[in-house]
Amino acid sequence: MQLATRRSAIHVILSEHHRLTSIVNGMLRVVDGMASSSGPASAMLMRAMLYYINEFPEQVHHPKEEQYLFARLRARTEEFEAAISELTLQHEAGKLRVHALERALTRYELAGAAMLPALRDGVYGYADFYAAHRHLEESAILPGAQRYLTVSDWVEIDEAFGANRDPFENLVTEDNLNDLYRLIIQTMPEA
Numbered sequence: 001m002q003l004a005t006r007r008s009a010i011h012v013i014l015s016e017h018h019r020l021t022s023i024v025n026g027m028l029r030v031v032d033g034m035a036s037s038s039g040p041a042s043a044m045l046m047r048a049m050l051y052y053i054n055e056f057p058e059q060v061h062h063p064k065e066e067q068y069l070f071a072r073l074r075a076r077t078e079e080f081e082a083a084i085s086e087l088t089l090q091h092e093a094g095k096l097r098v099h100a101l102e103r104a105l106t107r108y109e110l111a112g113a114a115m116l117p118a119l120r121d122g123v124y125g126y127a128d129f130y131a132a133h134r135h136l137e138e139s140a141i142l143p144g145a146q147r148y149l150t151v152s153d154w155v156e157i158d159e160a161f162g163a164n165r166d167p168f169e170n171l172v173t174e175d176n177l178n179d180l181y182r183l184i185i186q187t188m189p190e191a
């Protein structure tokens, strides 16, 4: 068995959720700080955080959930149909929210403090949205998968989530925003 397949998909998914939550908490701190401190460095930090969300959760994590976890669960039971439909819609809505945040950030950079309330509302709205998304996956889908999926399902899912590791894996904490920014910049994957 290859190293990648020894990793449990559940463990990978939970740690990826934790990482995105850390980034979102960092965004809340940054947007709160924009009201009091000088803008440019904060705006750059937030742009790096949005870059991370676009590159990993949006392009890798959510598609893998749909392609492997949701698809396998759907094949085994109809019990989670409503939750899976809702989560799939949320994946699309999340992309739109992130793009809206990028536009709100650009408006703030160009026009200054007058645009801060809209940016702040967007970041807080995204934080609530993501917390609800994470909660639905962790309270319904993951326990359901553990209950219904077969060993062969898990071999496929573990392999999918074990491959193409998050290039931002070392992003573990929002405690030090400067470190977080440096890590995002240093670990940006090659274009």
Ligand SMILES: [Fe+2]
Pocket: 013, 017, 061, 062, 065, 134, 137
């Ligand atoms: Fe997820």
Ligand SMILES: [Fe+2]
Pocket: 061, 062, 065, 087, 091, 133, 137
């Ligand atoms: Fe998801």
